[in-house]
Amino acid sequence: MTTLRIAGGRVLHPDFSVTTDDVLVDDTSGEIVAVGDVGSGDETLDAEGCLVMPGLVNAHCHAAMTLLRGYADDKPLESWLREDVWPVEAELTDADIRAGTELALVELLKSGTTAFADMYFSMGEVAEAVAEAGLRARLGHGVVGVGKDEDAARADHEESLSFAREYDGYADGRVRTMYTPHSLTTVDEDRLREYVPEAREAGVPLHYHANETADEVEPIVAERDERPLEYADGLGMLGESDFLAHGVHSDATEVDLLAERGTAVVHCPASNMKLASGAAPVPAYREAGVTVALGTDGAASNNDLDLFDEMRDAAMLGKHAANDASAVPAEAVVEMATAGGADALGFDAGRIAAGRKADLAVVDFEAAHLTPTHDAVSNLAYATRGSDVRHTVCDGEVLVRDGEVRTLDEDAVRERAAEHARDLVARAE
Amino acid sequence: MTTLRIAGGRVLHPDFSVTTDDVLVDDTSGEIVAVGDVGSGDETLDAEGCLVMPGLVNAHCHAAMTLLRGYADDKPLESWLREDVWPVEAELTDADIRAGTELALVELLKSGTTAFADMYFSMGEVAEAVAEAGLRARLGHGVVGVGKDEDAARADHEESLSFAREYDGYADGRVRTMYTPHSLTTVDEDRLREYVPEAREAGVPLHYHANETADEVEPIVAERDERPLEYADGLGMLGESDFLAHGVHSDATEVDLLAERGTAVVHCPASNMKLASGAAPVPAYREAGVTVALGTDGAASNNDLDLFDEMRDAAMLGKHAANDASAVPAEAVVEMATAGGADALGFDAGRIAAGRKADLAVVDFEAAHLTPTHDAVSNLAYATRGSDVRHTVCDGEVLVRDGEVRTLDEDAVRERAAEHARDLVARAE
Numbered sequence: 001m002t003t004l005r006i007a008g009g010r011v012l013h014p015d016f017s018v019t020t021d022d023v024l025v026d027d028t029s030g031e032i033v034a035v036g037d038v039g040s041g042d043e044t045l046d047a048e049g050c051l052v053m054p055g056l057v058n059a060h061c062h063a064a065m066t067l068l069r070g071y072a073d074d075k076p077l078e079s080w081l082r083e084d085v086w087p088v089e090a091e092l093t094d095a096d097i098r099a100g101t102e103l104a105l106v107e108l109l110k111s112g113t114t115a116f117a118d119m120y121f122s123m124g125e126v127a128e129a130v131a132e133a134g135l136r137a138r139l140g141h142g143v144v145g146v147g148k149d150e151d152a153a154r155a156d157h158e159e160s161l162s163f164a165r166e167y168d169g170y171a172d173g174r175v176r177t178m179y180t181p182h183s184l185t186t187v188d189e190d191r192l193r194e195y196v197p198e199a200r201e202a203g204v205p206l207h208y209h210a211n212e213t214a215d216e217v218e219p220i221v222a223e224r225d226e227r228p229l230e231y232a233d234g235l236g237m238l239g240e241s242d243f244l245a246h247g248v249h250s251d252a253t254e255v256d257l258l259a260e261r262g263t264a265v266v267h268c269p270a271s272n273m274k275l276a277s278g279a280a281p282v283p284a285y286r287e288a289g290v291t292v293a294l295g296t297d298g299a300a301s302n303n304d305l306d307l308f309d310e311m312r313d314a315a316m317l318g319k320h321a322a323n324d325a326s327a328v329p330a331e332a333v334v335e336m337a338t339a340g341g342a343d344a345l346g347f348d349a350g351r352i353a354a355g356r357k358a359d360l361a362v363v364d365f366e367a368a369h370l371t372p373t374h375d376a377v378s379n380l381a382y383a384t385r386g387s388d389v390r391h392t393v394c395d396g397e398v399l400v401r402d403g404e405v406r407t408l409d410e411d412a413v414r415e416r417a418a419e420h421a422r423d424l425v426a427r428a429e
Numbered sequence: 430m431t432t433l434r435i436a437g438g439r440v441l442h443p444d445f446s447v448t449t450d451d452v453l454v455d456d457t458s459g460e461i462v463a464v465g466d467v468g469s470g471d472e473t474l475d476a477e478g479c480l481v482m483p484g485l486v487n488a489h490c491h492a493a494m495t496l497l498r499g500y501a502d503d504k505p506l507e508s509w510l511r512e513d514v515w516p517v518e519a520e521l522t523d524a525d526i527r528a529g530t531e532l533a534l535v536e537l538l539k540s541g542t543t544a545f546a547d548m549y550f551s552m553g554e555v556a557e558a559v560a561e562a563g564l565r566a567r568l569g570h571g572v573v574g575v576g577k578d579e580d581a582a583r584a585d586h587e588e589s590l591s592f593a594r595e596y597d598g599y600a601d602g603r604v605r606t607m608y609t610p611h612s613l614t615t616v617d618e619d620r621l622r623e624y625v626p627e628a629r630e631a632g633v634p635l636h637y638h639a640n641e642t643a644d645e646v647e648p649i650v651a652e653r654d655e656r657p658l659e660y661a662d663g664l665g666m667l668g669e670s671d672f673l674a675h676g677v678h679s680d681a682t683e684v685d686l687l688a689e690r691g692t693a694v695v696h697c698p699a700s701n702m703k704l705a706s707g708a709a710p711v712p713a714y715r716e717a718g719v720t721v722a723l724g725t726d727g728a729a730s731n732n733d734l735d736l737f738d739e740m741r742d743a744a745m746l747g748k749h750a751a752n753d754a755s756a757v758p759a760e761a762v763v764e765m766a767t768a769g770g771a772d773a774l775g776f777d778a779g780r781i782a783a784g785r786k787a788d789l790a791v792v793d794f795e796a797a798h799l800t801p802t803h804d805a806v807s808n809l810a811y812a813t814r815g816s817d818v819r820h821t822v823c824d825g826e827v828l829v830r831d832g833e834v835r836t837l838d839e840d841a842v843r844e845r846a847a848e849h850a851r852d853l854v855a856r857a858e
Contacts, residue, residue, distance in 0.1 A: 066800070066801075067801065068803075069800070069801060069803065069807075069808070069812065070801075070802065070803045070804040070807035070808050070811070070812070071803045071804070073758065073759055073804070073807045073810075073811065074744075074748075074754060074755050074756075074758035074759060075754055075755060076753070076754040076755065077754070080754070103797055103800060106797040107797040107798050110797060110798075111798075270745065272749075273745035273746065273748055273749040274744070274745060274748060274754065274811075275748075275754050276748045276749060276751070276752050276753050276754040276756070278749075278752075279749065299812075302811070302812075303807065303808070303811035303812045304798045304811070304812045305798070306798065306814075309741075312738075313745065315503075315703070316699065316702035316703060316742065316746075317702065317745075317749065319503075319702055319703060319704075319705045320701075320702040320705060320707075320708065320746065320749075322705070323705050323707075324505070324705055325503060325504055325505040325506070325509070325703065325704050325705040326503050326504060326505065327503075327705070329502065329503035330502055330503060366843070367843075368532055368535040368536040368539060368839065368842070368843055369536050369539075369540075369733045369734070369735065369815070371495070371498070371532060371843045371846055371847050371850075372496065372498060372499075372846065372847045372850035372851065373499065373847075374497075374498065374499040374500040374850070374854065375499040375500070375502070378498075378499035378502045378732065379498075379499050379732070381502075382499070382502065382703075382731070382732035382733070383498065383499070383728075383731075383732045383733045385735075385814045385815070385816055386798070386814070387814055387816040387817075388816075410797065413797070414795070414796075414797055414800045417800055417801060418800050418801045418802075421800075421801035421803070422801065425803065
């Protein structure tokens, strides 16, 4: 075993206290060995002037959509999807998705994100990119039923299932998988009744969009006289390891149901604001004991993958929506972006403590916009930017050192992605 | 005259078109001489891979409040002011304000801001700091009447007036002044009736907080049976050069009144969300033809001075509040942060065109989170961070080159501010 000592920084503990301490990491087990006066390690990572925090977790993403960053803004969800996003997505090749995903991974790593959940297509390419980049991911092939005949839908489902089986535990266990029906309205009831039990048999969690827009809730309520999450519950889609994206329009019954079932919710405040989908009832979720994580959604509706932006957005939108400046405070959003995300994705990370996975972000606090530091947690929630991340460590490996990604060639990744984006859009037009 | 050629970048024009062009600047007049094929200049500033945009304008700020960044978060405006902010502000010395302002100036310059409006105390110190730092500012000593006897209030007013007279045109005209009563509720009617005509005589614009919270509107409506801005109009406080901060709770009558009078509004979305003050009717203002600028407010309620954050917040909150993803689009927020701000503050800047003041920000677009560039304006509004600014030019002078502030010693400024912040809080506790 080789040990790495992260030295001289201030450490953010799970109870939100901050002490000046070293963190010792074992790169064989990928775990945190000790926090405090840890002696010397085989190697040292300088954290002087920095805050050492758990790596951020982006719990809902479509990574390759970086290719569509800024392609179509300022449009509502339905027309944005149908007129802009889907026609381009229909042209996506494996190589496009690899290029867009690698661009996303550079962005995630440089802004301190050590784990993410990705629901998209060509997921074998995504898994390979994750293996190469060194971070942790929960991956699923998105199943869309609408507009497909029985055979095509079945083939889509089979692809999702076989990906989930084949890649679970890949890359030394850094890649885990999931079964990802797109949403309760884009996959028919008959198909969900057929597919979900097969996914359960494969032993992977479910992740899907739910209660994202009011338009998506109404037809379910009208047709079934029950709320969308009651419908999902009847289909066996609210398991303890499952996690839902958005959860904007959940009512009190659904909040309680999620709490009872132990199903987590991924709050995506930027995407929800940008597409005018509404504001998720985050205080109600947290009060009821629902695990809440944070996600950026795809870069086309955000338009970045910076979890620091997302923390700020979550706090700001939370206060605005509750008409209460004390709602969704700094500690809540930092917890959502770290421990909440790790719990939602089923990773033993998100907290700096011996025995936990060594997934860490080291944030340079010696910056004008982070001075003074009356409160380090406030600075993280309200004033830190992704570019303040100095080092990113995942599974005990240093993936970003002094702002440079070590596992991917950033310039080559950027150029390749720009080229793929250009070609893709040209093909679709 | 010495000319500076900003070379090889893509230039954002006032009509939001983008072309690859050079910009020639004259450092004597401080003006843009030409845009296009400009020949060689005496000096060159490399803008390859960058977007050259108008310098950002922060149209409502309390710069020295950087000292209170993160000091008290997650509290509503009234108790936050009375229990946390005002007791500390009562302890502020000239040296504190100088230190906090210099910290703000470093932050502003590094994130591409070339002009700001500041309403605070010890404004002579602020003017000196602005002179040294090289940017442009509209400065006013804040007049608070509440809790003061006649003589104390009069002295406060006199100080504001004499500062406004003495410093208007200071630092080669980069410093302009204004008369700044705190708000319509914190300065009594009798005093406003007495003071405002004197400010008019001094020939400076008015800037004050208006319609920031619902709590501030109600007593005026209850007592006078007119809206706050009708009251302000009756006091002669809606002039063509005047500009109001916040304007969250303006109704349709007030929107029309502002348009008629030519008074500008400074939208502060981050502060409004963080203090749960509400969402300003930005689409209504813009439709009516009211000039809308952007402001960060003080760092204690934001918690940074990054106008890129503010643009993103303005777009996001605008869509959420209007329940319309097409509301407050990318071009609108970029305009508010540049031309809108310059117009509100009365500076001939905010647009890249020959004859305008050479106030520019050069943004490095060769970054993962800004790739691809389907739409440069979208990238500015949604994905750029202050840290992407490579060079900042004001009045033809390069104030930031390759991310380094040239007019202030950043490390010394940070250390001094941290020390003052520590001492200040200790004195207040």
